[in-house]
Each structure stands twice: as structure tokens, then as C-alpha cells.
């Protein structure tokens with residue numbers, strides 16, 4: 261297939277692009293490089309530097325595409341709290357503009373990078389796809405809004421829409437600036453022998469999914485059609501403090517903890533049921549936390565941070 265990956269220069273994008281190329285697909289990346297570098301894009305892919313709101317560049321990138329994997333977006337929750345309009349303009353209006361470009365080019369299949377953020381504080385664990393959508397920050401609201409637009413494009417224009425709600429991806433290649441995610445910050449602090457910044461004393465429960473498992477899900481759902489939503493998680497909730505212990509075991513030493521107390525907006529626990537995707541395409545997470553952390557620590561050891 262010829263697949264357009266928006267945001268393909270970013271952390272998750274680079275892994276998705278690689279797996280698609282390895283499987284023999286042709287890949288075009290559309291990215292404005294606002295939070296990534298062109299050097300991370302696989303040389304086998306075609307890179308078009310452009311914004312999803314830019315109709316000319318989007319239509320150029322969409323020519324002849326069989327499907328779109330739509331990952332472009334701003335991702336920093338605290339920034340979305342400070343500047344909700346930026347998240348609405350870039351993520352929501354950007355996506356709707358891009359959907360119009362898709363319509364103009366008659367490309368009607370889209371796989372969308374959504375987030376467990378849309379669930380907010382879940383009433384039941386593990387979280388299933390039919391749990392209520394209750395975003396509790398503007399980033400999550402931008403994802404929920406895009407999902408609603410995608411549903412309407414399925415209903416009105418016959419788009420095939422597959423929504424993937426990621427839980428907590430981690431792994432090699434994650435170089436966000438600023439980095440707001442737990443695992444890269446814990447590993448970088450440990451390697452630098454500095455205190456680990458920690459909220460809630462690490463009692464929160466999360467579902468950490470290794471990046472290669474997450475990336476594989478995108479290739480696995482290419483054959484699906486209609487309108488479907490799938491959680492992408494390991495189905496195992498882990499306390500954040502246990503992740504730190506695991507990092508210490510792998511590193512062979514401990515560093516101090518910088519207790520940052522409580523943080524508004526953090527949910528106490530979330531982890532996925534991924535039963536639905538397992539039933540649909542046989543997908544399941546394969547890389548356990550210890551192995552994933554080992555690979556991730558090796559990655560950060562080998563780059564300058």
C-alpha cells in the first residue's frame with residue numbers, strides 16, 4: 261500500500277514508518293517538524309515538510325495514497341492547560357482541514373492516534389473501548405473532538421476510520437523537548453545520577469506499552485474498515501514506583517527521589533483491556549516491562565543526553 265503518515269518524524273511516527281517500510285509498503289511522511297527533526301525520518305520514506313492545515317502540501321502528500329496514519333499533533337498536557345486555543349487550532353482545526361484535503365483527493369481511510377486521556381478518570385478497570393469519554397484536560401479534549409469529527413466523516417462521507425487509543429508508550433527514540441513523560445525522565449535522571457522527579461510518591465497505576473508493540477498495531481489494522489475504536493495497552497497496570505525499582509535493578513544502583521507531591525489532573529489508575537484488538541487481528545503486546553526498559557536504557561546510554 262501507499263501510506264501517508266502525518267507526524268511521521270516524531271517519536272511514535274518513526275517506529276510506525278519503519279515497520280511499514282519493513283513490510284514493503286510505500287511511505288510518505290507529512291510533518292511540519294515543529295517538534296521533531298528531519299534526520300529521524302527513515303531514508304526509505306518520502307518526507308514532505310508541511311503543515312496538516314496547509315491544503316497544498318497536504319494534497320500533494322495525499323496523491324495516490326491508499327490510507328493515512330494520522331499522528332501529527334501537539335502532545336504536551338500542561339501546555340494544553342496553559343494554551344487550549346493552540347491545541348484546538350493545531351490538533352482539531354488542523355485535523356478537520358486535513359480531512360477536507362483527504363476528501364478532495366478521494367482518500368478515505370484513516371487510522372488516528374488517540375489517547376487514553378479521552379477516558380479521564382475511569383469508573384472501571386481495565387478500561388474497555390465503550391467506557392465513557394470524559395477528557396479532563398484540553399489535550400484529551402482535542403483528541404475526543406477529533407474522534408467525534410472522524411465519526412461524522414464516517415457517517416456522512418463514508419470514511420473508514422480506525423481510532424487507536426494509546427495508553428503509555430515508551431521506548432527508544434523518545435526525545436521530546438520538553439519531556440513530560442515518566443519513563444524517559446526516570447531513565448535520564450538515573451543515568452545522570454540525579455534525583456528522579458516523582459509525583460504522588462509513585463502510587464499511580466499506568467499501562468506502559470513498548471513502542472514496537474504499539475507500532476505493530478498500526479500495520480495490523482490496515483486491513484480493517486468501517487468505524488472502530490481500539491485500546492492499545494498491555495492490559496497490565498503497574499505502579500509508577502515499581503517502574504523506578506525496575507530501572508534501578510537494571511542500572512545496578514539507585515538515585516534519590518525528588519518528591520514533587522500531588523499534581524492536579526493526574527488520574528490514580530488506568531490500564532487497558534485490549535481484548536477487542538486481539539479478537540479483531542490477533543494483536544497483543546509481546547515485550548514485557550523489564551525487557552522494554554532494558555532496551556530503552558541501552559538507547560539512552562548510547563546517545564548524548
Ligand SMILES: NC(=O)c1ccc[n+]([C@@H]2O[C@H](COP(=O)([O-])OP(=O)(O)OC[C@H]3O[C@@H](n4cnc5c(N)ncnc54)[C@H](O)[C@@H]3O)[C@@H](O)[C@H]2O)c1
Pocket residue numbers: 266267268269270271272273290291292293294295296297310311312313330331332333334335350354373374375376426427428429436441
Ligand atoms: N507519546 C505518547 O505518550 C502518546 C500517547 C497517546 C497518544 N499519542 C499521540 O500519538 C501521536 C504521536 O505522538 P509522539 O509521541 O510521536 O509525538 P511527537 O511530538 O514526537 O510527534 C508528533 C509529530 O507531529 C508533528 N506535528 C505537530 N503538529 C503538526 C502539524 N500541524 N502539521 C504537521 N505536523 C505536525 C511534529 O512535528 C512531530 O513530528 C500524537 O498525535 C499524540 O497525541 C502519544
